[in-house]
Amino acid sequence: MTLSLRLVQSQRQTLAMTPQLMQAIKLLQMSNLELESAVREEVDQNPLLSLASRPDSRLGGRRNTVTRDPSSIDPLATVASRPSLTDHCAHEIAVLDLDWTERAIAEFLVGSIEESGRLSEDAEEAAVEALKVSPAQVSVTLAKLQTISPAGLFARSLSECLALQLEERGELTAVARGVLDNLQFVARRDVRRLAEVCGCAEAEVIDTLALLRTLDPRPGLAFDTSPVHAIEPDVIVRRRPNGGFLVVLDTARLPKVLIDADYHAEIASTGNAQAVSFANQCLRSAHWLTRSLDQRARTIVKVASAIVTRQRAFFDGTAQHVSPLTLREVAEDIGMHESTVSRVVSNKALSSPRGVFPFRAFFAVAIDATDGSVSAEAVRAKIRQIVDTETPASVRSDDEIVKTLKAAGIVIARRTVAKYREAMNIPSSVERRRMARHERSGAAQARR
Structure with a gap:
């Protein structure tokens, strides 16, 4: 066999992770508070950008900065929270x-x-x-x-x-x-x-x-840090008068940027090549930011709408728990990649007639059941119900809980029961029996 060197041309598609694309991915997974901070930083660096004033906003652009009396600032508001x-x-x-x-x-x-x-x-x-x-x-x-x-x-x-x-x-x-x-x-x-x-x-x-x-x-x-900060919804789900649900973005908490086209035209009219080049670069960056914010908003609404459609029974109130749902199913519904959906559901929440929930709460692992499948949340609730109905003489081990669930049509492994039990801070059967004995002995001593 003869070995030789030769040049070969080939054509292939690749994804170029430009700095702007990486920044767009970061914006997608940010919470509203993180987004405000990121947008403020962009506004500080780009002279063509400013923040539109909002009645409830504490942020302001360079052209609408609000002066506040230092004595009116809550000192607790300046305490740094734990990093996410x-x-x-x-x-x-x-x-x-x-x-x-x-x-x-x-x-x-x-x-x-x-x-x-x-x-x-x-x-x-x-x-x-x-x-x-x-x-x-x-x-x-x-x-x-x-x-x-x-x-x-x-x-x-x-x-x-x-x-x-x-x-x-x-x-x-x-x-x-x-x-x-x-x-x-x-x-x-x-x-x-x-x-x-x-x-x-x-x-x-x-x-x-x-x-x-x-x-x-x-x-x-x-x-x-969720125990420290209340959940602020990114999306609002409302009932339609004729049935169904309306999914809208909560724009009151979103930063809105303005592009100063007049200032750009003023710089362009100077004829200074260096200044014009800088202004054009700032204009491109400003347009990219507004497009990214718009794309982020539309993507969040798409994902939220798909979640509401998939979990219709839960939002209607006809189901006590959410149905099994994966990121891949939502990604297929909206024609996006699973990783994009994963970023959207991170640090996001929605407000509905049933309360405020993180997006992550609607994604549940499917557990086999005789009539199809149930969500992991429903199984955890069933385990909690089984434990809550125990008496000192009928404390169930994990194996016995597995049998009880199987009788109810839910097939689950023992190690999964143990994992769910530990996640809900439910002691083992040995510890629960010991606690029951202590309670009985304490009650007996009290009677004496």
């Missing part, structure tokens, strides 16, 4: 040694991180498809992101989250790896089986389990 998970990750990424492609991948993955700190499902595949990069490039970037403090962020699973924390401590032993690879036995507290698969003594397994209890399975929740 997204802000923290952006700050940490800024000091990482990343090239341009890796930085684009990192920005994409930040938009796919869940409140717990773990990556959402298919985040890596979505990055490969959206950015037209190789899986190896995503893996290399992800490994760098997993060095961010606190340890455990950007993990793809619970076991990886805990492994990252142990690795940072220097305590990721062979026994710990074996235990983390067999978390199904940890859930059952099967020390003997863990000792067998890890090839160690049961005492080592017990010590490792004690070590795991010192770790944080949800490191991202340290940045959750």
Whole structure:
């Protein structure tokens, strides 16, 4: 076989992640407060931009700045709140040694991180498809992101989250790896089986389990500020008089920018080439910002409308819980990529006749049932109902809860019951029995 060199031309489509496109992606996933801050920064940098005044707004452009009496400012309003998970990750990424492609991948993955700190499902595949990069490039970037403090962020699973924390401590032993690879036995507290698969003594397994209890399975929740700030809706859902629902954007909280075309014309008339070039650049940037804000608004309404359509029974009040729904289903309904929908639902909320809810609340995992499927939220409510109806003599174990759910037509694994129970801060059956005994003994002593 003869080897030779030759030039070959080929044509292919790629997505160029320009700085403007990256900024548009950031705007899409921002909350209204973050958007106001970002727009204010653009206004400060662009002399052709100003902010339109709003009756309830605290922001003003250079041409409509409001002077406030310092004595009237609430000192509590100036106290800095904890940074959000997204802000923290952006700050940490800024000091990482990343090239341009890796930085684009990192920005994409930040938009796919869940409140717990773990990556959402298919985040890596979505990055490969959206950015037209190789899986190896995503893996290399992800490994760098997993060095961010606190340890455990950007993990793809619970076991990886805990492994990252142990690795940072220097305590990721062979026994710990074996235990983390067999978390199904940890859930059952099967020390003997863990000792067998890890090839160690049961005492080592017990010590490792004690070590795991010192770790944080949800490191991202340290940045959750939702208990401090009330949810402000981005979208308002109203009933139509003739049936159905109307979905509108809450524009009262959105910043509105104005472009000063007269000022641009004044600069253009000077004939100064450098000044004209700068003014044209500012004009292009201003038009891009207004288009991006308009696109952001229309995308949010599209996603919200698709959610309302899919969850019609919940908004009508005929269903107590939301139906199973995935990001992919909404993406297919509106003809957008799943990663775009993921960014829209981040930090967004809607107000409806049933209350104010984060967009994320309407996405529920489907659980098999005899009459189709039910949402994970409905299953959690059923588990809560089962536990609330227990008596001291009828405390149910996770296995017994599985059987009760199965009798009701819901097929679910024991480890899933344990996960939902722990998420709702419901103690184990052993702890609930112990609490019941204490209550009985306390009541008996009171009677004496």
